[in-house]
Amino acid sequence: MRTFCATVAFLLALCLGCAGPGAPEAAVNRAMAQEAATPEIAPVSESGGLAFSTPRPSQTEPPLVEVPEESEEALPWTYPISREILDDEQDVLRLVNANNLLDKDYPGEDMLVEVTVRKANSNEMLARAVASEALQAMFDAADEDGLKLYLYSAYRNYRSQEVIHYNRVEAMGYDDGLVQVAGGSEHQTGLAFDVISYAWIGSRFNEDFADTPEGQWMAENCTRFGFIIRYPEGKQDITGIEYEPWHLRYVGVEVATYMTEKGLTLEEFTVEWRNAVFDYEMQSQQSMSIDSF
Numbered sequence: 001m002r003t004f005c006a007t008v009a010f011l012l013a014l015c016l017g018c019a020g021p022g023a024p025e026a027a028v029n030r031a032m033a034q035e036a037a038t039p040e041i042a043p044v045s046e047s048g049g050l051a052f053s054t055p056r057p058s059q060t061e062p063p064l065v066e067v068p069e070e071s072e073e074a075l076p077w078t079y080p081i082s083r084e085i086l087d088d089e090q091d092v093l094r095l096v097n098a099n100n101l102l103d104k105d106y107p108g109e110d111m112l113v114e115v116t117v118r119k120a121n122s123n124e125m126l127a128r129a130v131a132s133e134a135l136q137a138m139f140d141a142a143d144e145d146g147l148k149l150y151l152y153s154a155y156r157n158y159r160s161q162e163v164i165h166y167n168r169v170e171a172m173g174y175d176d177g178l179v180q181v182a183g184g185s186e187h188q189t190g191l192a193f194d195v196i197s198y199a200w201i202g203s204r205f206n207e208d209f210a211d212t213p214e215g216q217w218m219a220e221n222c223t224r225f226g227f228i229i230r231y232p233e234g235k236q237d238i239t240g241i242e243y244e245p246w247h248l249r250y251v252g253v254e255v256a257t258y259m260t261e262k263g264l265t266l267e268e269f270t271v272e273w274r275n276a277v278f279d280y281e282m283q284s285q286q287s288m289s290i291d292s293f
Helices: 004-018 023-037 083-087 130-144 158-172 206-210 213-225 253-262 266-290
Strands: 112-114 126-128 148-153 194-195 228-233 244-249
Touching: 023 158, 083 266, 112 130, 112 158, 126 130, 130 194, 130 213, 130 228, 130 244, 194 213, 206 213, 213 244, 213 253, 228 253, 253 266
Parallel strands: none
Antiparallel strands: 112 126, 148 194, 194 244, 228 244
């Protein structure tokens, strides 16, 4: 810019015929001095406003503080039964009663296998494979202890339960609630068994079976194989069914052990574990909300 102005001043001096030696040089010097005294004009942006360059940051500015990423560490699960078991991929924890009915086709014929343990009659008996295997192991253990158990009944389909309930109501003249309606029977799950001793074959079942050696052995040992006494003594107000010491339900070893130690029915256990899952998820959401601030 300065060189351009000096050149123009020199040419003007020549054209105007400035007299005297050194006149052109003097003109150039005056032009350069004038340019130096003129303030530099700020550039103009394409939009017509002044274009300002970004100022250099001060060397005394505080360093940037890194914001920690959201914590991915989950809250500890403290309920005695693991989440993996409660996820229940095999559906062995399903609660079945008059208020929690099964579909007509549950669990599906492809889910059932023939039970091969010692039976109280010649009828074909079916069950879910996981329950059948556990029942066989329990029968084998009882044999080793010198006791012989007999399977009286196992899987019962929806239609069979419908007939049994109808006959009960016809005989009583009313529904006393002691025989489950169709869809409300544990036997339809393929996870429930009525197990008795030889002496009780042909007898009418009642709570006195609990006093037999076989009944006592089952009460003391069934949890080792994943079974519970589904309708325990003193819990009729919860289960809706009188004490049945012969009626076993498979839920898995961990759950059976926990329920028996705590004296819980399946109804009570279901409420407890569902509340535990709900509370855990609520606390996890609250923790994530706090961490996001």
